[in-house]
Amino acid sequence: MPVLNSIAEMAGEMKAWRRHLHAHPELGLDCVETAEFVAARLREIGVDDIHEGIGHTGIVALIRGRAEGRTVGLRADMDALPMTETTGADHASTVPGRMHACGHDGHTTMLLGAAKYLASTRNFAGTVALIFQPGEETGEGGPAMLADGMMERFGIEEVYALHTSPKQDLGVFITRPGPFMAAVTDFDIRIRGRGGHASRPQDTRDPIAAALTIGTAIQTIVARNNDAGEALVVSITQIHAGSAHNVIPAEAHIGGTIRSYRPEVQDMVRTRIRDIGEGIARAMGVEVEIGRRIDLAPTVNDPARTKFALSVAREISGxxxxxxxxxxxxxxxxxxxxxxxxxxxxxxxxxxxxPMVHETDFDFCDDAAPVGASYFARLIERALPIE
Structure with a gap:
């Protein structure tokens, strides 16, 4: 079964939706206008219920099938990135310093296309919960919607998502059962000492020296504290300190990221960073404050549901x-x-x-939208069959 005919007929409409979203990007949890656009389309489509303001600006819309049954969730993210677009497209971002560089405009469009098909045909038994989520790029949106009781409130029993890939030919689906994407913790280390003239370092407590020592020691975690067979990345991505050549500053900052596939590994690295930071701070006479910005769980696909989802993908693409x-x-x-x-x-x-996602010349391919919408729609018909 290739792209569903009725969804193929929506290609022009989906293209217009997607390009409107692309031209009006919003960041993080503050997807106010995007959510309003999505809700307006859902009302036109004729879904049964629209619940707004979940997880700040998230939406859950319900479509009920022809008979009673389970509830299955389909999720799309809505937020953009703080980047300046260089595509030169007619539909390029109209907001300086913001752009849809990760395809979330396309994800939202694909779910809207599936919604229009499912609301029209209702060829399933049960309920589909359409989840439009803000704040994926900041790691806040999914947890915020869960904290608002989304799963329990709407009785969602299973949940599925799609993400576009510019590394694969059009219509190629990829995944794996079990851990598929990494857990991530972004860490910040703030070091406070005592500044002074660079000609008299003995009168200071140098935070830069401490920062360099901490940074070097952190690089040993992968090699000396982690099982060699366990995937782990610890990257320092920021070091900020000082403003003049002849002044030792009072503060320094280190930022970085931890990525692995198991929470236990993340915990080990966080503990080691704290031990290293506090130990070196004591030894060098400075103070240290260690915090986190993002702390995301690994993305672990359920084996049985992954097998099912792949069977649906084969129906669509072969x-x-x-x-x-x-x-x-x-x-x-x-x-x-x-x-x-x-x-x-x-x-x-x-x-x-x-061009890869998170690059300034990336743009979602509108030809992919009917393929993704067909996958979502067929997944619901297969997951919730009418007896």
Missing amino acids: EGKVISDHPPLMGSEDFGAMLAARPGAILFMGQGIG
Whole structure:
């Protein structure tokens, strides 16, 4: 079964939706206008219920099938990135310093297309919960919607998602059962000493010297504290200190990220960073404060639901375009929080080879939208069959 005919007929409409969203990007949890646009389309489509303001600006819309049954969730993210677009497209971002560089405009469009099909046909038994989520890029949106009781409130038993991929040909689906995307913890280390003139370092407590020592010691965690067979990345990505060549500053800052596939490994690294930071601070006479910005669970696909989702992908694209054992990715997704709450799976879907996500010249391929919408729609018909 290729792209569903009635969804193929929506291609122009979906293209217009997607390009409107692309031109009006919003960040983090503050997807106010995006949520209003989505809610307006859902009202036009004729879904049964629209619940707004979940997880700040998230939406859960319900479509009931022709008979009673379970509730299955489909999730799309809505937020953009704080980047300046360089595509030169007619539909390029109209907001300086913001752009849809990760395809969330396309994800939202694909779910809206599936919603229009499902609201029209209702060829399923049970309820589909359409989840439009803000704040994926900041790691806040999924946990915020869960904290608002989304799963319990709407009785969601399983949950599925799609993410576009510019590393795969159009219509190629990839995933794997079990850990598929990494847990991530972004850490901050603030070091406070006593500044002074660079010609008299003996009168200071140098935070830069402490920062360099802490940074070097952190690099030993992967090699000396982690099992060699366990995937782990610890990267220092920021060091900030000082403003003049002849002044030792009073403060320094280190920032970085931890990525692995198991919470226990994340815990070990966080503990070691704290031990290293506090130990070196004591030895060098400075104070240290260690905090976290993002702390996301790994994205772990349920094996049975992954097998099912891949069978749906094969119906849409064919056996040759489905990769069921793709290597795990070190990228992260806050959809992992939803998968920790309910079984399900996330698949990546090729949109054609091109600029990578999070690059300033990335743009979602509109030809991919009918493929993704067909996958979502067929997944619901298969998951909730009418007896």
